[in-house]
Amino acid sequence: MNNTINLNQFQVFHWNKNFEIGIKEIDEQHKQLINLLNKLANTLTYENDAMVTNIFKELADYATYHFETEEKIWSKYLHNDKWYIKHQSTHKSFLPKVLKLQAKSNQQNYNQIIEETIMFLIRWLAIHIIDEDKKMFYIIKYIKKNKTIKEAKKLTKNKMNDSIKMLTDTILNMHESISSRTITLMKEHNARIKAEEELKKANEELLKLSITDQLTQLYNRRHFENVFKSELSRAKRTKIYLTIISFDIDYFKRHNDYYGHVKGDDTLRKVGESLKSICKRSHDFPFRIGGEEFAILTSVDNEELGLKLAQSIQKSIDDLNIENIKSDVSKNLTVSMGILSKIPTQEDTIENLMKIVDKKLYKAKQSGRNKIVK
Structure with a gap:
């Protein structure tokens, strides 16, 4: 009997090409953060406190590692710039929020806390990647083209006007994926209802047979x-x-x-x-x-x-x-x-x-x- 727990069975956050900012190392780390988010969501299927604690820790540790990697890249070009400082501040606000939610899970129903955490992470990651990380990427891209920081910021602002459209496209793509999964779940749900109805009917028939005289169809x-x-x-x-x-x-x-x-x-x-x-x-x-x-x-x-x-x-x-x-x-x-x-x-x-x-x-x-x- 296989007792292996599959924590990647369902995806609440689907990776989309619009999440790619153009730096392979960062993109791979973003994918891993999303993978950990999905693993956390799948713990809702299992009532296991130790499992939840381990994934919370894994998520927090990996986020710390990811932020350090990002900041090394950003600081090389934007050290002490207010955009970089604001980005750092966003990173610093992330871990306390996750750790606070983890602490709450030890005091309340952890399923409820996990759901709250997942909603927070989905919003945070989507906006952070598509808006802030892309913004930092474009600034560095323009600086590498010998633009001043001021020029790079102006060009980035113009470029980021497209981020709303990109965010919309991403949400629509995610919605399409979620809708597809929802339809599958609906089919499974309907199939289960049908199976339950057939089982109920079969049980009723068995009961009827057990109390019925087969020749006259009267009670026996x-x-x-x-x-x-x-x-x-x-x-x-x-x-x-x-x-x-x-x-x-x-x-x-x-x-x-x-x-x-x-x-x-x-x-x-x-x-x-x-x-x-x-x-x-x-x-x-x-x-x-x-x-x-x-x-x-x-x-x-x-x-x-x-x-x-x-x-x-x-x-x-x-x-x-x-x-x-x-x-x-x-x-x-x-x-x-x-x-x-x-x-x-x-x-x-x-x-x-x-x-x-x-x-x-x-x-x-x-x-x-x-x-x-x-």
């Missing part, structure tokens, strides 16, 4: 126990009627044996569709418990509404007109039901309520089938 027995626990708790808390309906398809084994398993599966699917068409409320939960066994959990305002729901289900299955000539009670498919509607007490459990419903279903079968026992 596993989910029955979870919903029962939740709905029983809710009914106790809100004092509402909890209705439990349990039913079997009458003589389904005979139906399956006579018509075949394909027809039998089709019958179960149609029963499932019929249940879903009736159980549409948010608290209606239809289940296939297994084989020809089905159940419904729902909340109602009174016991009579629970019975009406059971009657509606029985009628909808009868209306399917599914032939079952091997049945002893009807030429078409019928069901036997047990139903319990009550406001549960704190003593009620899933087990004791299901025992009551199962007894009612058993009684419906024993009394001739195609009946509802409440």
Whole structure:
């Protein structure tokens, strides 16, 4: 596993040819300052105080070295000149500001301080290089052409009128580069959102599969126990009627044996569709418990509404007109039901309520089938 930290992954300050002043040594040092600035920006990705401290020190040390190099060049031609003295003053103001920001990073959230430092460095370097360093370069260039300092300054002022245009061009070029990177990040962001949405959808599908009977598309027995626990708790808390309906398809084994398993599966699917068409409320939960066994959990305002729901289900299955000539009670498919509607007490459990419903279903079968026992 590669744990190497890449501190050059992103660039907040892009080198541009307009930053070149024409002295190779100085240009290379400016590039290194910008490289250190970008390294500092990349520490925002990592919460590592030691890393930040090291890069702050590296930046300060290199800036000191760079300023000394510049001043040796400038002083050779402009020693004691007020432009040179002002340039020196700018250099001297830089390090205290950086060191002050570094000190603040030990007291506050260093990410915030790094961002503040980066903004300061971007402004300082861009203006310092394009304006002050270029100005010094042009003065020396004209002095080398045998101009007096006064003449060199005048020519430099005229030349520096173009610096605004140069600065604008530089900003536009940097903006283009940053915009390109922003677009890339936006694409990555959108791709991540899409991947997260697909993952969420896949997880939802997996959840649906885990709680769904694949043949009938009703909830399965596993989910029955979870919903029962939740709905029983809710009914106790809100004092509402909890209705439990349990039913079997009458003589389904005979139906399956006579018509075949394909027809039998089709019958179960149609029963499932019929249940879903009736159980549409948010608290209606239809289940296939297994084989020809089905159940419904729902909340109602009174016991009579629970019975009406059971009657509606029985009628909808009868209306399917599914032939079952091997049945002893009807030429078409019928069901036997047990139903319990009550406001549960704190003593009620899933087990004791299901025992009551199962007894009612058993009684419906024993009394001739195609009946509802409440």
